[in-house]
Amino acid sequence: MTWRETLADSRVAVDGEGPPLVLVHGVGCDLTMWDDVMPALEARYRVIRYDTLGHGETPLPAGEVDLGSYAAQLQAVVSAVGLERFALVGFSMGVPISQLFAMGHSQSLAGLVLMNGVYDRTAEQIESIRKRVRQARAEGTQILVDPAMDRWLSPEFRAARPDQEQRIRKRMADNKPENFLAAYNIFAEADPWVVGKLGAIACPTLVTTAQDDPGSVPAMSEAMAGAIPGARCEIMAGLRHMPMIEGPEVVSSLLLGFLDALPSEGTRWR
Secondary structure, eight states: OOEEEEETTEEEEEESSSSEEEEEOOTTOOGGGGGGGHHHHHTTSEEEEEOOTTSTTOOOOSSOOOHHHHHHHHHHHHHHHTOSSEEEEEETTHHHHHHHHHHHHGGGEEEEEEESOOOSOOHHHHHHHHHHHHHHHHHOGGGGHHHHHHHHSOHHHHHHOHHHHHHHHHHHHTSOHHHHHHHHHHHHTOHHHHTTTGGGOOSOEEEEEETTOSSSOHHHHHHHHHHSTTOEEEEETTOOSOHHHHOHHHHHHHHHHHHHTSOOTTSSOO
């Protein structure tokens, strides 16, 4: 690791050398969720990871926090690191964060990857997430963990790599309940911020999810790509919601294939 410190009130890690690449994790996780793809990425890129608000070692600010707060944190982090132009990858809740940022800052982005994100959910799908939040407030956030494992990892992977499942369980258990629930609620209410507005994104964009992801289904990624000018969609076979853990070689290959092909002339990126 090149360095890890607190910048813009956020824990930030920077690894590797090359064009800058920023990674945004999902709800209940932290910057370490990218660990298994880091060797491939940092060999070619300067990779910036950070803990989003209320996750890992980044505190949740006092007062009202919404999706705009998370996009503002991303802006603060890249400014603190000194980035003028960079590629951006958002995963799960990192997708609406990255979308909202890109809608206002496409000129800063050499490329955008939206991975395993939800989009234009039905009322029933949104209510199912709200129900999880209400139940967790009443019974404790530990009730979210087992269902998450079912959605995030295949039975075959869990049987073969119990260490990886335990790693994720520990990360989720380490979250402060009030922070976890605040983020989960923001995730539940994210659609109005971005649905119908993605035409404002004006940079090369790859949208991807896993074929067997039960929440961020392929149809959502296809619709998302259709809403962003020039975006393309690729579906990863045989994986669920945590492809960077269950299939790091698949994710690394997909990301590098997209990033390495991004134009460099006149972009101030390469």
